[in-house]
Amino acid sequence: MDASPHTSMIINATTDPGAVRHAFRAAIDAAVAFMGATAPNPPVGCALLDAEGQILVTAAHQRAGTPHAEARALSLARADGVIDRVRTAIVTLEPCNHTGRTPPCSEALRDSPVREVWVGVPDPHAAAAGGMARLTAAPDARRCIVLRDVPELSDLRQACEDLIAPFARRITDGRAWITVKQALDADGSMIPPTGRTTFSRPASLTLAHRLRRATDAIITGAGTVLADHPRFTVRHLRDHDGRAPRLLVLCDRRGRVPAHYVAEMETSGFRVLRCETLEAVPAHLAAHGANWAMIEAGPGLLREVARLGLWDDWLTIRTGAGRDMEERDAKDRDRWEVRHRGATPLRLLPESRGLIFDNERMN
Numbered sequence: 001m002d003a004s005p006h007t008s009m010i011i012n013a014t015t016d017p018g019a020v021r022h023a024f025r026a027a028i029d030a031a032v033a034f035m036g037a038t039a040p041n042p043p044v045g046c047a048l049l050d051a052e053g054q055i056l057v058t059a060a061h062q063r064a065g066t067p068h069a070e071a072r073a074l075s076l077a078r079a080d081g082v083i084d085r086v087r088t089a090i091v092t093l094e095p096c097n098h099t100g101r102t103p104p105c106s107e108a109l110r111d112s113p114v115r116e117v118w119v120g121v122p123d124p125h126a127a128a129a130g131g132m133a134r135l136t137a138a139p140d141a142r143r144c145i146v147l148r149d150v151p152e153l154s155d156l157r158q159a160c161e162d163l164i165a166p167f168a169r170r171i172t173d174g175r176a177w178i179t180v181k182q183a184l185d186a187d188g189s190m191i192p193p194t195g196r197t198t199f200s201r202p203a204s205l206t207l208a209h210r211l212r213r214a215t216d217a218i219i220t221g222a223g224t225v226l227a228d229h230p231r232f233t234v235r236h237l238r239d240h241d242g243r244a245p246r247l248l249v250l251c252d253r254r255g256r257v258p259a260h261y262v263a264e265m266e267t268s269g270f271r272v273l274r275c276e277t278l279e280a281v282p283a284h285l286a287a288h289g290a291n292w293a294m295i296e297a298g299p300g301l302l303r304e305v306a307r308l309g310l311w312d313d314w315l316t317i318r319t320g321a322g323r324d325m326e327e328r329d330a331k332d333r334d335r336w337e338v339r340h341r342g343a344t345p346l347r348l349l350p351e352s353r354g355l356i357f358d359n360e361r362m363n
């Protein structure tokens, strides 16, 4: 693979590779905590290290219009009195080089003692990209290393790609990233037995709510609204404080959803969008600034989503239980299966990490 033009090879890097790995993990975790709060911006994390490779500060971008991860990390380092010790910046996304809602991070880094910048992935947003070129430009060039040039850290590059996959989809294709979440019992039914609202185990419910928290929008159908009156709240874990209103797309061609449901959802913090055709939903969401949406709907809508190929990840939660919940074996586990193409932000949700790759460890 060719080295990127703005990059010195790892051989020239001064930061210890073990420290870089540790710091990338910290930066990725910091960013993951704000998935679902940053749209239309991507989740981004940053760690600042001293000359020995010790982490001095980690920070994440928290919400569009507030400081980017790099600017936040630098101001924390100043507030903590450690700015003069900062030598290396680890950033999950290329520092921006534009004045958008906030000033360019490339300039903030150049105005700091940072000597070396490690970048997870280049910014796919052409208007904001260029931070690596700016940082490596004379005079006073900084060393930049991008993970695509470091094969031994390819797992971290993959994680940084997963982190911005929905953002990259919106920026490059003008469509939101769509994840389907479907729960099935042992008989392949989506409908819980009479008197129950779910047949999923607690770990599966937590995953579902983690997904709600991490996404910018929910897509549902009139049938689901009429049958279940869903609130789509985040339970089982704490939601983001002060997040922008989440979008709720109602696929309701025949106008069956009552106005009082829409009013209730708007009162509880959703912005309700209606869409005549399912095909138009991903572009409609992107136009409203949503990067990542999840579909929580019944079999009819899901069949259409599958037929039209409108999904990026398809998460199936399979319970071992059949219709008779009482016969369920205590050791019986839910199995989580994910079909996806390439990068998937789902891989980063903590509860999903273990189970997608190792169903035995969870539940």
Ligand SMILES: Nc1nc(O)c(N)c(N[C@@H]2O[C@H](COP(=O)(O)O)[C@@H](O)[C@H]2O)n1
Pocket (backbone or CB within 6 Å): 040, 041, 042, 044, 045, 060, 061, 064, 065, 067, 068, 069, 070, 091, 093, 094, 095, 096, 099, 100, 101, 102, 103, 105, 123, 125, 128, 129
């Ligand atoms: N490097 C980097 N760190 C962050 O924390 C970010 N949020 C971004 N975002 C990039 O900059 C664009 C948004 O800029 P404003 O928030 O409007 O100033 C966004 O589209 C990304 O390209 N980058």
